[in-house]
Amino acid sequence: MSYEQFAYLYDELMQDAPYDEWVRFVKEKLNQYHVGGNNLLDLACGTGELSVRFAKEGFSVTGVDLSADMLAVAQAKAQAEGLQIPFFEQDMARLEGHEEFDIIGIFCDSLNYLQSNEDVIHTFTSAYNHLKDGGLFFFDVHSLYKISHVFTNQSFTLADEHLSYIWNSFAGDSPNSVEHELSFFILDEQTGKYDRFDELHFQRTYPVQQYSDWLAQAGFELLEVSADFENKEPKEKSERIFFIATKKPSF
Structure with a gap:
C-alpha cells in the first residue's frame, strides 16, 4: 500500500510512539541471546524513525519499505543526521538482492498491514532467507483484543x-x-x-499460535512471546504482542 499524503504527517502523528522502548528492547534481547553482530534490516521502515535511532546507537542499518513517499522522508531524515543508511523500495514479502543480516525487525505493528495469510508466510520466508545463522528476527503485532x-x-x-x-x-x-x-x-x-x-x-492480525506455526513453517525457532514491553506472557487484554525467533545454525 502507499501512504501518499499520510507519509508526510506520520512523524507528527506518531511523536508519542515508544521508539526508545523498541531500541531498548532489541538491545536487551541481543545481549540476552548473545548476538554479537550489529547488521540490522529494518523492514517496513516507514519514515525511518527507528532506522535512524538504531544507526545512532551504532547499528549498521538497511531500511526497506514499499512506500516511495515514506522512503523519501526517511532518506531526508538520515541525511539531516549525517547518517549513511541505504533505503530500498521493496515489498518485505519479496525481498531480493540483499546480504544476510544479524538482526531483522518488523516494528510498529507493520506486519499487520499485510492483507493475506500468504503475504505473512512469504514475509517470514524472506526474513529467514536474509538472516544469518543464529541471528534474531523481531516483530510486534496488534493483539486480537x-x-x-x-x-x-x-x-x-x-x-x-x-x-x-x-x-x-x-x-x-x-x-x-x-x-x-x-x-x-x-x-x-x-x-x-x-x-x-x-x-x-x-x-x-492472527492468533499467537498461528504466528508461531508460520514461523516454524519458515524454519525459525521461536524463542519467546511477550506483550506490551513488559517481558511477560500476553494476557487477555494485552494490546501489542512481541515475537522473537532465531535462525538455527545449519550443520
Missing part, C-alpha cells in the same frame, strides 16, 4: 490549529481485521484555508 475492542467501531479525533483529523475504524471483511478511514485537514499557511486528504488503511 486490540483489533476487536480498541479499534473496531471506534472513532478518534484530533483538533490542532494546523492539523486535525477524523479517524473512524470499522471491522474489515477478513477475520480479525479492521479498516481505518482517515480524513486529515491541514492548514495552508499561505491561504489560511485547510486542505483535506483522505486515506484508507487496512490491518489484520
Whole structure:
C-alpha cells in the first residue's frame, strides 16, 4: 500500500510512539541471546524513525519499505543526521538482492498491514532467507483484543490549529481485521484555508499460535512471546504482542 499524503504527517502523528522502548528492547534481547553482530534490516521502515535511532546507537542499518513517499522522508531524515543508511523500495514479502543480516525487525505493528495469510508466510520466508545463522528476527503485532475492542467501531479525533483529523475504524471483511478511514485537514499557511486528504488503511492480525506455526513453517525457532514491553506472557487484554525467533545454525 502507499501512504501518499499520510507519509508526510506520520512523524507528527506518531511523536508519542515508544521508539526508545523498541531500541531498548532489541538491545536487551541481543545481549540476552548473545548476538554479537550489529547488521540490522529494518523492514517496513516507514519514515525511518527507528532506522535512524538504531544507526545512532551504532547499528549498521538497511531500511526497506514499499512506500516511495515514506522512503523519501526517511532518506531526508538520515541525511539531516549525517547518517549513511541505504533505503530500498521493496515489498518485505519479496525481498531480493540483499546480504544476510544479524538482526531483522518488523516494528510498529507493520506486519499487520499485510492483507493475506500468504503475504505473512512469504514475509517470514524472506526474513529467514536474509538472516544469518543464529541471528534474531523481531516483530510486534496488534493483539486480537486490540483489533476487536480498541479499534473496531471506534472513532478518534484530533483538533490542532494546523492539523486535525477524523479517524473512524470499522471491522474489515477478513477475520480479525479492521479498516481505518482517515480524513486529515491541514492548514495552508499561505491561504489560511485547510486542505483535506483522505486515506484508507487496512490491518489484520492472527492468533499467537498461528504466528508461531508460520514461523516454524519458515524454519525459525521461536524463542519467546511477550506483550506490551513488559517481558511477560500476553494476557487477555494485552494490546501489542512481541515475537522473537532465531535462525538455527545449519550443520
